[in-house]
Amino acid sequence: MDNETFRKYGYEMVDWIAGYFENVRQYPVRSTVNPGDIKSRLPKQPPAESDDMSAIWKDFHDIILPGITHWQHPGWFAYFPANNSPASVLGELLTAGIGAQCMSWETSPAATELEEVVTDWLRQMTGLPEEMKGVLQDTASTATLTALLTAREVATGFSVNEKGLVGVPGSIDKGLDYTEAGKLTGNKDTGRTLRVYASSEAHSSIEKGVKIAGYGRENLCYIETDENYAMRADKLREAIMEDLMAGFKPACVVATIGTTSSTAIDPLPEIGHICREYGIWLHVDAAMAGTAAILEEKRDMMKGAEFIDSLVFNPHKWMFTNFDCSAYFVRNPSHLVNTMSISPEYLRTSRDAQVNNYRDWGIQLGRRFRALKLWFVIRQYGVNGLKEIVREHIRLAQWFAGRISEADDFELMAPVSTNLVCFRWNDRNTGEKELDRINRQLLVKINESGGVYLTHTVLSGKYTIRMSIGQRTTVKADVERAWEIIRAAAVKPAT
Ligand SMILES: Cc1ncc(COP(=O)(O)O)c(C=O)c1O
Numbered sequence: 001m002d003n004e005t006f007r008k009y010g011y012e013m014v015d016w017i018a019g020y021f022e023n024v025r026q027y028p029v030r031s032t033v034n035p036g037d038i039k040s041r042l043p044k045q046p047p048a049e050s051d052d053m054s055a056i057w058k059d060f061h062d063i064i065l066p067g068i069t070h071w072q073h074p075g076w077f078a079y080f081p082a083n084n085s086p087a088s089v090l091g092e093l094l095t096a097g098i099g100a101q102c103m104s105w106e107t108s109p110a111a112t113e114l115e116e117v118v119t120d121w122l123r124q125m126t127g128l129p130e131e132m133k134g135v136l137q138d139t140a141s142t143a144t145l146t147a148l149l150t151a152r153e154v155a156t157g158f159s160v161n162e163k164g165l166v167g168v169p170g171s172i173d174k175g176l177d178y179t180e181a182g183k184l185t186g187n188k189d190t191g192r193t194l195r196v197y198a199s200s201e202a203h204s205s206i207e208k209g210v211k212i213a214g215y216g217r218e219n220l221c222y223i224e225t226d227e228n229y230a231m232r233a234d235k236l237r238e239a240i241m242e243d244l245m246a247g248f249k250p251a252c253v254v255a256t257i258g259t260t261s262s263t264a265i266d267p268l269p270e271i272g273h274i275c276r277e278y279g280i281w282l283h284v285d286a287a288m289a290g291t292a293a294i295l296e297e298k299r300d301m302m303k304g305a306e307f308i309d310s311l312v313f314n315p316h317k318w319m320f321t322n323f324d325c326s327a328y329f330v331r332n333p334s335h336l337v338n339t340m341s342i343s344p345e346y347l348r349t350s351r352d353a354q355v356n357n358y359r360d361w362g363i364q365l366g367r368r369f370r371a372l373k374l375w376f377v378i379r380q381y382g383v384n385g386l387k388e389i390v391r392e393h394i395r396l397a398q399w400f401a402g403r404i405s406e407a408d409d410f411e412l413m414a415p416v417s418t419n420l421v422c423f424r425w426n427d428r429n430t431g432e433k434e435l436d437r438i439n440r441q442l443l444v445k446i447n448e449s450g451g452v453y454l455t456h457t458v459l460s461g462k463y464t465i466r467m468s469i470g471q472r473t474t475v476k477a478d479v480e481r482a483w484e485i486i487r488a489a490a491v492k493p494a495t
Contacts, residue, residue: 001053009053017089021072024473028450029073031066038067074471074478075452080260080288081470084322087380091373092322102367104347105355112356115371118378122327125383126293127302128311132329135361136370140287141205143312143328144254146336146362148196148206148213150310151252151281153339155194161339165214194251195243197221199231199266201259203285215251228415229262229459231255233270240278252281257301257313258289261457261466262414262422265289265301272307284311287326288470291318292394292418294387301417309335318393318419318470319386321377325370328362336361389472393419396479397469403483409490413464421467422459425490436463445489452482 041063071082102111119134137143153161196215198206200222210220221243224235240250253275255266268284275282290313292298305311311329315321330336341360343352359365378386397419404410404423413422424439443456443465457464469479 005053009057012057014093018086021086021473024070024073025075027068027070027073029070029075029453030078030447030450031069032450033067038063069453072471072473073453074474075482076471076474077467077469077482078453078455079466080317080468081472082316082323083318083320083470083472085320085377085381085472087376088320088322088373091376095369095372098369100369102369103359103365104349104352104357106349106351108369109355111367111369111371112358114375115358116356118371118374119327119329121378122315122374123329125386126290126313127299128305128308128329129331132308132311132331133333134327134329135358136374137312137326137328137362138324138364139205139316139326140203140285140312140314141208142363143310143326144205144283144285145209145212146328146340147254147281147283147310147312148209148215148252150330150335150339151196151283152194152213152215154281154335155249155251158338160214193219193248195219195221195248196252196254197223197236197239197250197280198254199223199225199229199256199259199264201225201229201231201261201264202254202256203260203287206254206285219248225264229259229264231266231271233267233274236271237274240274240280244278250278250280252283254283254285257284257286258292258418260288261464262459263289263417263420264414265417268302268304268307270304272304275309276307281309282307284308286311286313288314288317289418291315291390294383295391295394298394298418315374315377318390319374319377320381320389320472321374325374333361390419393469393474396474396476397421397467399476400467400469400479400483407487413459413462419469421469422457422464423467424462424464432462439463439465442486442490446486449485449489452485454482 070076072084100108100111102108102115105112115134115136119136123130123132123134137146153159194215196206196210196219198220202222207217207220211217221239223231223239226232236253243250253271255268255271257265257268272282274280286293286301289301290311293302293313308329309331312326314326316323316325337360340362347359347365358367381389397416401412401416401421401423404412404421409425409427410423411426413424424435425442426435430438440456440463443454446465447453454468455466457466467482
């Protein structure tokens with residue numbers, strides 16, 4: 001493509017994106033295509049010769065767009081938000097245009113230093129302790145895996161990285177016995193298995209991380225929650241004590257600030273005390289709700305931050321920075337770097353002793369310039385501008401929760417800690433099994449309207465509809481309309 005064509009389509013596409021921002025509500029929120037529809041319209045073989053840009057652009061509209069679910073739609077109330085914003089898109093465009101691979105300071109000093117600065121801005125904005133240092137990763141799942149790997153190395157004196165998972169004194173194998181010198185002497189259960197603890201409401205990325213990091217799923221202990229779906233610190237202590245008596249080695253506790261199902265907030269101060277007492281790594285998954293900590297009135301959720309070893313939250317969820325952009329903070333970067341760093345000759349530079357090489361702060365070597373879009377977003381909105389939108393989302397959630405509470409035939413299923421409302425239809429005259437069936441049907445009907453998209457979870461065994469309010473452009477009228485759609489759909493079917 002020559003520069004002239006690039007300019008022509010570049011301008012046209014920016015125009016199209018601006019129009020998309022304005023008109024996105026005209027699309028059904030959720031794509032209406034069936035499985036295989038899109039694939040059936042695409043050639044099986046790649047084109048041998050160059051395609052014309054006009055044909056590619058046309059196919060984007062005709063084939064791809066119908067298969068897009070519109071996360072930027074103001075009627076987006078499903079899962080969690082994955083927001084963009086004009087500033088973020090422009091930052092992303094420049095990142096793509098510059099095309100820098102930012103693995104080391106030297107491969108783009110501005111990328112490293114801007115990442116240091118914007119992650120520290122985020123730290124200040126969310127009230128994290130001054131000593132915590134940040135790095136941008138792709139997702140919370142990767143950050144949590146990174147935390148679990150670091151916790152594993154800290155718990156084993158960095159021996160698993162050296163010797164592997166089996167046959168290492170103090171490592172995570174079970175059933176082997178050693179002399180002091182580390183010589184394998186038998187097959188007794190010496191109980192050196194590492195254990196990880198998280199609430200029964202923790203996100204699936206914890207289980208995935210536990211599996212990948214080699215702890216073994218059996219060694220992830222799910223801790224009971226209270227009536228608000230937050231981890232019970234007394235049960236955590238009990239589990240740790242039992243494990244210690246049984247000869248296990250507690251390695252990591254993952255606390256959640258804002259669970260996926262109901263935005264429950266685990267009690268960090270109590271959990272932190274326990275971790276400190278037993279020398280256990282405390283990782284915090286604040287993937288979505290962490291953004292709310294930028295509000296003074298929500299800062300309480302970071303109480304106990306002095307105990308945190310690592311924490312992740314996602315500007316790509318609720319901070320108007322398009323996917324992917326996950327902020328990972330660590331108290332002691334040297335634990336992370338000791339876990340991750342490999343320095344082959346071909347990557348070494350003369351500045352290594354003076355600078356941060358972010359390739360040592362995570363799993364991947366090659367790194368995108370994510371800090372640029374985040375910098376654009378924070379500067380363009382200003383912290384106060386960001387607060388205003390987040391605060392409004394929380395207000396809208398409170399308004400919606402009020403409608404649910406007032407209605408005779410609906411009920412709230414969990415406390416509303418930030419921007420998520422869990423509810424179900426319930427006429428107080430129908431059995432539990434039937435309520436599950438009716439609410440399942442109700443959700444199908446709501447989503448068939450095309451104007452909104454909500455998803456579900458199960459709380460205390462009960463089918464629950466989730467209304468997650470966090471799309472950048474969602475205003476009160478959108479939430480009012482959602483409530484109308486829900487009410488209209490909620491007619492108990494004849495049995
Ligand atoms: C609490 C929590 N943790 C982790 C994740 C995973 O986030 P990511 O897609 O960035 O890996 C989610 C996703 O919704 C989440 O709700």
